Amino acid sequence: MSALMTPATKHDQPDKRPILLDVKNLEVCFHTPEGTVYAVNNISYQVREGEVLAVVGESGCGKSVSMMALLGLIPKPPGDIAGGQAFFMDRDLLPMSEEELASIRGGEIAMVFQDPMTSLNPVLSVRRQMTESLLRHYDMTGEQAEKRAIELMELVGIPDPERRLGDYPHQFSGGMRQRVMIAMMLACNPSLLIADEPTTALDVTIQAQIIELMVRMREHLGLALIWITHDLGVVAGLAERVIVMYAGMIVEEADVDNLFENPQHPYTLALLGALPRVDRRRDSRLKSIPGAPPNLLIAPRGCPFAPRCEYTFDRCREERPPLFSISAGQHSACWIDLATGKPRER
């Protein structure tokens, strides 16, 4: 039970864990008949071994695309990785051939998606899908793979795995399907697991089960976790470090405590103000953020949040803010220093 709340957050000391994934200046766009969509604009971040990083943002902010780009999962065309590098254990993923990537996907790096029903093949039994990656990445006989699959299903808490192995995805409930997905992803001992809104389609009690499972798996297997979500509540209970994205940009990066206690970007501040609290009595109306996220068809001049931001001044509309370093581990892409209310200089 308590495992859920214990991501190590020793933010007073520098993190000495080696860097596993180092993404530099990643840019992804889509060339569509209507024009070029700038989905990911020059983002850089790192993930350390065994770390839990949350990537937060609303739909269309580029959080999923930026991850799929790493694994070559963006259809090209219309997708285009316009620039950047992504070093995973010192190898750049972006220029890799499909063949090289295929050996990494599902092996060193695994990905779990939002809707397990669409990521599982409905006409193949779970046995077939569970053993596929084992047979692909390891020198195993079918019998060995099946034995391992049963172990994995047991590990993720699927009751009666021997019997369930022959079942098809529709015979599992949503939560159980997501467990099957996670078991498949763990099959090849990945060192990095990217989870793209893995609990969004699930009910809260099932979400709690899956989060608990993921935290336990991470501790047990020592893998690093990138958790993509729009739910700041999930982030608070799970992540060590958080990246907040808006319109394809990283607007803030901080360790989880600082992000919630001392947000340094107006967008983060606004998101937190727009959230009702289950654990508190209502004290005021929700602070809504006016307007809607920008159209990414137009490469924005200035800060993409400027039209919705209450701190906007002239420079915000003219010049895109760089990611300023606020303190150890905390960065904000804003021309205003929220602590003092004064403009920042480059």
Add this chain to the structure above:
Amino acid sequence: MIDNPALSSINQALADNGDTRPLVRVIDLKKHFPIRQGIVFQKTTGQVRAVDGISFEIDRGETLGLVGESGCGKSTAGRTLLGLYPATTGESYIAGQHVQTAKGEEWMLIRRQAQMIFQDPFASLNPRWTVNAIIGEPLRVHNLIESDTGRVERVKELMALVGLDDRYINRFPHEFSGGQRQRIGIARALASDPLFLVCDEPISALDVSIQAQVVNLLEDLQARLGLTYLFIAHDLSMVRHICDRVAVMYLGVIVEMSPKDELYEEPLHPYTQALLSAVPVPDPKQARKRKRIVLEGDVPSPINPPPGCRFHTRCPIAQPHCATHEPEWREIQPQHWVACHEVEPKFRS
């Protein structure tokens, strides 16, 4: 700011007549869907007991939250009490009208007075209709405004009421964002001057920054027009924010109902306790401290719900008799109802 004189006059008239009865009354309402097999000679092989005996009342101007996990029957409950699904047994009354027996003009009156806001602003608006046609439809159906120009004026008023620019009156739904589409749906629901709105997950499909806009709009409209809401949702944080009272459903029945702060601060039913403890809190320090009750397993099928208390198969405090005896729906403290054998009345004097 446009007031709605028609509506406030109805409310006023009722109040003047000393009518303080709840606007909505639901009495032991059940909705079972038959499971049929065979193509030509169909036979019914079972019943999905989606709603299996629920009772509650909603006062004028009140917001009752109906929460529960997917498949618990909360949406079916909303539709059945409006008469959109014929009830299997039980009854519901809206503004004194008996929904299940209403016919002809009575039925049209209920349809006017009770409206629904749907979850998916993409699927619930006809993509081939303009905003004018969508919002104006209730005006035509109920013959509320005869002239075309009058209808257009009213549609523009309604658009202003929900915060839409009336220059977009001839646009189609796909030209709007999700939040704006939800505003169109709300404007359509308000067109017939309803007293009562069933909001079925009205913000679940929207982004966080847009959710707050729509929730604030619903609150403003309620204050201005004296509306009564049944707010069906699975987001327990938002329900605490917007509702006055909350009812928790599990597998077709209401297991607990109380004023909201009492429910959130002192939940009595073990399911409510587990549900609330599973809600993530956007505060890392709190999140680390909170104790979570993680329920084992999944919700059983509503085709053959467990005998006795429906929650006993997952209940952390279940006793042998829970599997055989259905718990009584008791008012354990004033206004606080619960269906559980293991809850003792504490504050009874």
